Amino acid sequence: MLIVDHLLNDTEVRVLGALIEKEITTPDYYPLSLNALMTACNQSSNRHPVVHFDEDMVARAADSLREKKLIHLVDRSESRVSKYRHVLYEAMNLSRPAIAVMCVLMLRGPQTVGEIRTRSNRLYDFSSLEEVETTLTSLMSAAPPLVVRMPRQTGLKEVRYAHLLSGEVRLAESEPEPDRIAKLEKEVEVRVIACWYDACSGHHGRYAQRGRVPTLNSAIRRWRG
Template structure:
């Protein structure tokens, strides 16, 4: 895409793509709803802290490029926003699902994408998703997805969108060992599981602190 989209523009379009399917009753999104979607702490990587001063100019730029539509219905003072990626880039729902998750969560393996696209479009199996990735890589007149070089210690390749241009060195290299392909069942609630794990750890720490205080109290009167 020329010129490449900024990180804020990518986040806006990705959030609109997600909410169109995840919360259709509230789509198109108002500015406040769009801000909340962009700043979510779940299903986002990296987490952003955007405000109106960052989002409004980005929506204007996207509208000028034909990638976003601004709507104000008769009798309403609320301006709402919807993406036009399906129209402008002529993408179908499975393609939008893959592209949207890559836009919101960065480079990922096929297994991660298979688990995380279920809410937007449930692929029949991993092979179906990999076929969709291949079609986005070979798409004419220009590809929308790239296959990244395998990182040291990695068992699987990762894929990244090209709406912001070629992936940076930080995205295409690293030393972290890649986890095994997650199953659909294991990956669907990965964010919720992470939050629960953090909560459990916090509760364990609180219990340990209470036990330490109780032991100290008993020592005083034992």
């Protein structure tokens, strides 16, 4: 059983995940040309984050993955275009359920057991959440481990799992997308309110004479409508 000799960067993870996905979901168009591989990496559905790689980025990542013996370049006599295919089954001795789990984690980041089952339905038909958990356990027990169980985060009911192909997962990077958006919206709200309040403070004397000194609470109420 061969193990990844070096950690993968984000571009390599996306390239490898895209190859795994397309082998299973669109076998008639697999292996993939460089252009098709770039398109698969950049698609907006079933991806987090959405990226905008160019051909040079994808080609460099593919060359690096070839050196790590995780993908092969296929030259066929009937085609003038070289194409890429992954060899993760052979390189890591992974089962089809394990490949499906790794693929969705590589393409969409840390996820709960339920999310993994739902999002992998085109890759493998898990019969139950327990089957997903069994697969995750096998990946966590591999030598070296390929998946990690994330610490439970405040405000989340379920724990999530992440792949380890890029090394240790930093908690800030694993924050769910809705939580990131909510946090950004809150930061924008606070900054807008602060700017509005500062502007009003410049007219403190005029407002005070009229008995209308604005407060932060009134600013918040006005901002929220």
